[in-house]
Amino acid sequence: MKPRLSLKQQITFAYMLLAVTVASVFSLVSYISVAIIEDQVIDVRLAKMADGLIAAQQQGHIPDAPPDVRFLVNASIPLELRQLPAGLHELTLDNQHVHALLRGQGGSRYAVVQEVDELAHTELIILLSLASGFAVSVLLAVALGMLSVRRLIAPVAALADAVQRNAGATELPSLKAQDEIGVLARAFAKRTDELQQFLLREQMFTGDVSHELRTPLTVMLGAAEVLAAQLADQPAQCATAERIRRVAGETAQRVSALLLLARAPETLDAPRTVLNGIIEAEMERCRPLLYGKTVECRLELSEQVAAHVRPELAGIIIGNLLRNACQHTEQGSITVQLGAGRLVVEDSGTGIPQRVRERLFERFVHEGNWPAHEGTGLGLSIVKRVADHIGWDVRLEVPPGGGTRFVLCFPVLPAIQTP
Structure with missing residues (x-):
């Protein structure tokens, strides 16, 4: 799953996106406006100059054209221009970018050619100015976004810190703020x-x-x-x-x-406790639940296993798991496997219905359909609560051959050497 942006990043990104959008629209409109104005100015100027120069030529006067404009008549018109129809044209002539106005009047052909290199240079400066403005706008948007984030997120961060510190209800910041x-x-x-x-x-x-x-x-x-x-x-x-x-x-x-x-987990002492004896005692305590049943209850272990836990709490977890297996197994076997950091309680009962598995560790959820052993629906919820309280993990697995398997995981401690 793609990680979601933080609130700070989202606000900064929104500012930057707004700046990019506004700057892009402004730059585009400015560029189009400059292009239109450039074309209109050159075309109108060429048309006016053409009228004056042609009139002077027909009256026998020497046409006086500006330095950046050439007035060509008949044979003096280059071949590239002669091939073009009358009207306005934009082309490259003698390695120079020019605008040319071609006319035919009184049996003669005229061409007014204006060099636009200076205009192109001016256009480049305008484009660079727009690009610089665009970059500055984005940078300003990022800076403004970061400043706004600090101001907007600071109260939220202070509130989150107070909640994380488990501050009292009257100690939370911004309680009197009206926003x-x-x-x-x-x-x-x-x-x-x-x-x-x-x-x-x-x-x-x-x-x-x-x-x-x-x-x-x-x-x-x-x-x-x-x-x-x-x-x-x-x-x-x-x-x-x-x-x-x-x-x-x-x-x-x-x-x-x-x-x-009833005490907070961090206030509990957790002595090194050997789990083997607790398991054996809980198994002995659960044996009356198997009277009249053809069920074999066996313990599989190869070494003594210890954990940092109060014996009373470990007994609650192990005892409830064993009672659960004994109550819901009518025949077959119950196997308890103890290893480093892992305790497995597996039975050959009818298993747990799919509809119950997702809510199995909730309060008042019964494991199956055994009227004789319905109980209160609290056993496994107590197991989950105690496991969370001491930092252990308990999960349900479904063995391939059927039945139920509960796996209890706890921090691994070095094995105790037996004499």
């Missing part, structure tokens, strides 16, 4: 204020919900630990208590991850 820049600045200010208020409400809501959930989760976690200790001699009940404790602990981790999402 179009003022209208744009006030529109930006209104929109910026609305966005800031929305983000503030979202952060406060996320923080409040996470804070309020921490206390009951802590109580549940403590109660499950006490219950597991009391039921140590009853394996069946002890397993149930341990499951409650594990789920409460995992939920507490998710709550902590929500608090991290």
Whole structure:
């Protein structure tokens, strides 16, 4: 695609185009006018001189012609002129550019010849003047365009810089201006204020919900630990208590991850985290979703892979991708491949309809037609949001054999050497 000109370039180009158009029309009209005037002046002058010179010749007087005009009669007329009919002619005679008026009167043939070299020189000077004026007009247009651009674009540039710096709504420039820049600045200010208020409400809501959930989760976690200790001699009940404790602990981790999402990405610390253990834990957590299904879930890796990320956020992404695969695969296999800078979660399910693929990572968009696993339509949108938050990339691919493949890409870190 051809790159579009910037606003500065467009304004300067418009000035230059206007100058070229006006100067071209003016130069053309001037040149045509000069040519017409030249022809008219020479023709009228030759006709008047011819009348006077022929009259003097017929009265027996010696014709008195100007220095640049020759009056020729009969045999003195050069052969080049004799062959021409009566009237006005423009030609080269004796290596000189001349205008000649031929007449026949009283049985004699007359020729009045005027040299026009000086006129041609004058015409050249006029043409050079027009060309110089044309060039100067274009240069002046470019200079005027650049000056106008600086004056017109300066408020827009200042406004863009303020928006880029995420300045407050009241800090934007040109808010009191009554021109179009003022209208744009006030529109930006209104929109910026609305966005800031929305983000503030979202952060406060996320923080409040996470804070309020921490206390009951802590109580549940403590109660499950006490219950597991009391039921140590009853394996069946002890397993149930341990499951409650594990789920409460995992939920507490998710709550902590929500608090991290409420913070700006640049304020998050990103320790070096080994992803192998997180993947194995999330796979173990998703195994209950495969009960009663003929689905094989396997992990393929050859080394430990690390990334700069908070473990809670990595767990949200990986867990949602694995749950998505487990819920929508009734038979076949789920394969998780981990390599340097790349995690692939592929299943042999029925795949994703074409109508859903383009909007798959939007909120409340369901992946397919599985009534038993419709859910809320938020899983993949959360994956996308967390990935964008930490600077990772997630995309959907369609395997040749059918099914679904999600590819998660992240910055590559040197592999950890295992003993």
